[in-house]
Amino acid sequence: MKIMPNRMDRGFYQFQQEFEDKAIEILRSGWYILGKELNLFEEEFAAYTGAKYCIGLASGLDALWIAFRLLNIGKNDEVIVQGNTYIASVMGITMNGATPIFVEPDDYFGIDIDKIEEKITKRTKAILVVHLYGMASRMDKIIELCKKYNLRLIEDCAQSHGAYFNDQMTGTFGDVGCFSFYPSKNLGAFGDGGAVLVNDEQLAKDFRIFRNYGSERRYYNKFVGANSRLDEIQAGLLRVKLKHIQELTKEKEKIADYYTESIHNGKIQLPRLVKGASGVWHQYVIRCEERERLIDYLDQKEIGTIIHYPIPPHLSEAYQYLGHKKGFLPITEHLAQTVLSIPIYNGMTKEEQEYVIDALNSFD
Ligand SMILES: *Cc1c(COP(=O)(O)O)cnc(C)c1O
Numbered sequence: 001m002k003i004m005p006n007r008m009d010r011g012f013y014q015f016q017q018e019f020e021d022k023a024i025e026i027l028r029s030g031w032y033i034l035g036k037e038l039n040l041f042e043e044e045f046a047a048y049t050g051a052k053y054c055i056g057l058a059s060g061l062d063a064l065w066i067a068f069r070l071l072n073i074g075k076n077d078e079v080i081v082q083g084n085t086y087i088a089s090v091m092g093i094t095m096n097g098a099t100p101i102f103v104e105p106d107d108y109f110g111i112d113i114d115k116i117e118e119k120i121t122k123r124t125k126a127i128l129v130v131h132l133y134g135m136a137s138r139m140d141k142i143i144e145l146c147k148k149y150n151l152r153l154i155e156d157c158a159q160s161h162g163a164y165f166n167d168q169m170t171g172t173f174g175d176v177g178c179f180s181f182y183p184s185k186n187l188g189a190f191g192d193g194g195a196v197l198v199n200d201e202q203l204a205k206d207f208r209i210f211r212n213y214g215s216e217r218r219y220y221n222k223f224v225g226a227n228s229r230l231d232e233i234q235a236g237l238l239r240v241k242l243k244h245i246q247e248l249t250k251e252k253e254k255i256a257d258y259y260t261e262s263i264h265n266g267k268i269q270l271p272r273l274v275k276g277a278s279g280v281w282h283q284y285v286i287r288c289e290e291r292e293r294l295i296d297y298l299d300q301k302e303i304g305t306i307i308h309y310p311i312p313p314h315l316s317e318a319y320q321y322l323g324h325k326k327g328f329l330p331i332t333e334h335l336a337q338t339v340l341s342i343p344i345y346n347g348m349t350k351e352e353q354e355y356v357i358d359a360l361n362s363f364d
Helices: 008-014 016-029 036-049 060-070 087-094 139-149 201-210 232-243 245-262 291-300 317-322 330-338 350-361
Strands: 053-057 078-082 099-103 124-130 152-156 176-180 194-198 215-217 284-287 339-342
Touching: 008 016, 016 232, 036 053, 036 194, 036 232, 053 060, 053 201, 060 087, 060 152, 060 176, 060 194, 060 201, 078 087, 087 099, 087 124, 087 317, 124 139, 139 152, 194 201, 201 215, 232 245, 245 284, 245 350, 291 339, 291 350, 330 339
Parallel strands: 078 099, 078 124, 124 152, 152 176
Antiparallel strands: 053 194, 176 194, 284 339
16 A cells, blocks of 8 residues: 555545635635635634734745744844754744754653753843644743743744644744644645734734735835735635634544554654643654664555654754754754654545554564
């Protein structure tokens, strides 16, 4: 049986008629940017998450860098972030000239809250929390630290749509919750897209103006902004998906639970959630000391896997200018050498799940 790491077509066919009807409706409407679909999506996503305001943007990276820009965090400022994240989290910080201060992760792939305080300096302005793989981070402790040191809190929720910590949804804890709707994400569009959640009315207004060239009224520009708008087709198709998000999340949760109950192999370590957290399983990430051999073995059985992520940001060529060398973040670097994402997607059949489980259980 051939199993790919992800199958986005399956997610489409689950609600094919609804997606096609919506796309045709928008194509025929004659209105493609900043219209009713976007307004409705923003209202509906805010209501779903419990945030006051949602502002649609063109991508997750835009959500991040525009957040830091509007919070005035840039040159000479430091932002704390976990070392084991997707590089876009770090680019969101550095695009405004701020410096990322890397902290090692805990055993749950989240930022190690016991290692944050020692990294706080006079220049620290914010903590960027990443709910990696769709597993919520320990928000109670992080909020305590932000209050104690008067830091801004930004959440990277590009992988955590609908994940909770203590009954509150990720993206609503801090100043800005940043989302991506890249097709492979849990709430994925059919192209690029992103959004922010905010509770502050003025900040919400600033995002709306910034995304449209700094213009509130056509041809009157308050400041130099960007072109970062979530278009009508993506917003409309996201509304279709959002209607089904609870069942889609449940479906992935069931697959993850089945994996966790059924995979038993001393050579493989399974993911775990911290107390109080829920997971939406953007990825199901296992760890294995003999990863390269495991990848080859699964490859022979036609099971596709992906490494999220093989090169930690601090060792990437893009960040050589920060001057970090190999060995700077041993835990992060070890994860980069041992993590492996196994197939998990909406529309995955029971037979496919069992095939993956059997293969992993017979790896020796
Ligand atoms: C996907 C992703 C982003 C970037 O989102 P884009 O929409 O691709 O720009 C940022 N952070 C994390 C953790 C992501 O997974």
